Amino acid sequence: MNTHAGTRPLLVRILVFPGVRVLDITGPIEVFTSANEFGGRYRLTLVSADGERVTTAAGTRLEVDMAAGDAAETSDILVIPGGPGWDRLIKDDDLLDIVRGLDARSRCTVSVCTGAFLLAAAGLLDGHRATTHWRHTRELASRFPAVSVEPDAIFVQDGTVMTSAGVSAGIDLSLALVEMQCGADVAREVARDMVVFMQRPGGQSQFSARARAPHARQRMLRQVLDAVAADPGGDHTLSGMARRAGISARHMSRLFGDEVGTTPARYVEQVRLEAAQAMLEGGDEPVAVVARRSGFGSPESLRRAFVRNLRVTPSAFRERFQSTGVAAGEEVAAASPDGPAGPVPAGAAAAGAGAR
Template sequence: MTSRVNPQQPSGTAPVVPAHRVVVLLFEGLQLMDVTGPLDVYTAANEYGAHYVTSTVSPDGGPVTTTAGLRLVPDLSLDEVDFPVDTLVIPGRPDWWAAVADTALVAGITRLADRARTVASVCAGAFPLAATGLLDGRRAATHWRLADDLAARYPKVEVDSDAIFVRDGRFITSAGISAGIDLTLSLVESDLGPDIARKAAKFLVVFMARPGGQSQFSVRQSPRHPAHSVLRQVLDQVAADPAADHGLPALAARAGVSSRHLTRLFRTETGGTAAQYVERIRVEAAQALLEAGDDALDTVARRSGFGSEETLRRAFRRRLGVSPGIYRDRFRTTRPHGTRED
């Protein structure tokens, strides 16, 4: 499973860029796509001038069986890794408790991480990585269904249950399965710039690339189903027409309750304020408009309820960590890089 150099590169010439050594750790019971997703991204990047050299490694050099029943044969054993590692990728297994109970695996991750410039985990791979203690005091992501388990098992880790991926220093951790592709595209962009990452994403027919701060799921699905009928009515109204007047007084008047009572309902049932929920709905509406068309940013701002381009930009920075223009460029992979100023 070793990557190949760009096939368009003439034989006998020097690589376009220096070799970047990637090690993907294999172990029993891992999730198959946690491995193949990142490997396919690196292979695609090599088609466009990258020089990633990937090696798969298992603790004893023997084959492992994935959750899909497919056996993977590694290139090396862990003890045979005698070279500097630029990026270490740690996949996950759904029964994460078996991974963290494997002391040899955790010790192997510690040894590899010590020599790696960047350490990445996919989905439940955050658990054996956290077991090393290397994530203590750091932010980390995992699949949303496992976030509470990760926080409970490793209270020194600051778990982000919403983000697709999180980078903290040389550690980058991602949510479930396909988020490993987003994570790896982000690593390619950090290594070689957005052009090669964008081309790799287009080759794979995936978005380039969901920002790490983007939610794992729609904001409409994130609050638990409200028990109070008044709040259900309010949430439905906001989702149905994000551009309407959804200030607290207007929401309360339409619901027939006081602003103070509505505020208590939001706090109790969503854990936030009405303004926070409205902003999240409007950001999601703006995302859909940016992904689907070429409307000017002031038009997107008006149609999604922000009113002004500057308000839209501030909300995107706060919620997603990127500007609306950059967000559109990342999702509209057929657009040449740099054609939109933001």
């Protein structure tokens, strides 16, 4: 995992299977092969269960180099991609045995997107911190309680195991590996060449769905949650919610902790934050209006909430999600000669760094 100073090429082995997601494979491949153009030395091989070509989730067919059982050489990096059929794959005992066998012959094992479920089902994430696509972080935590899931991380390194978030996050993880093994200069050149961020701003939270009022057993609490979701800008102080429910503030706090899993203030802020996200994504109202309508009151309060929770400002969030940057009838903006990589190092600290 440390900087590779030797002359031996680093072997990257990628397991593929029917229904694998294409970008989970090609993203890392592009990073490592691009690194070879800037001083890195990587050798890539694709393996399948039987050595035969596989059909991806997109319907394309992939040729492979060998069967997994014939891959006797120890790899420096083992990549386990994901696919939309992950819930079926984790029940495939033969595939899980292959994953365990390849891991035993690898110095570093990484997963992309829902590939984390394969690692978890194989027992390789027990006692480790990990992440996966934001849509599936709760499912990963629920199915595999021995795994410490970090839902907002773009990628997580825990010892010699690394896991990444959805799809394109495999590029972020691969860039971090290149930086660790070949140095920041090589990783920076790869990022510039691929026109991607070397370290993204923000976390997976900015891609989450709108908050839905959690199911609560108490009808009275459900009404309180519904009222907050229906009118995020309303008066939702602890005392106000307790008064409307006809209970004490202490009892209201206890109900939130027991049935919602958070504090009243935190729940209200989350609903307001997601209401503000929706307004910024779909409209052009001034930030001050968004702050007032969503219940934050002032632009500064809104900005602090965005930076604290999403690691981006409201204005940056709007720019990132309203458009790709190309408007009808306008010329496509040219990328800077240096690309978006800039001077920021990738680093394993990107656990919790932003999203493309």
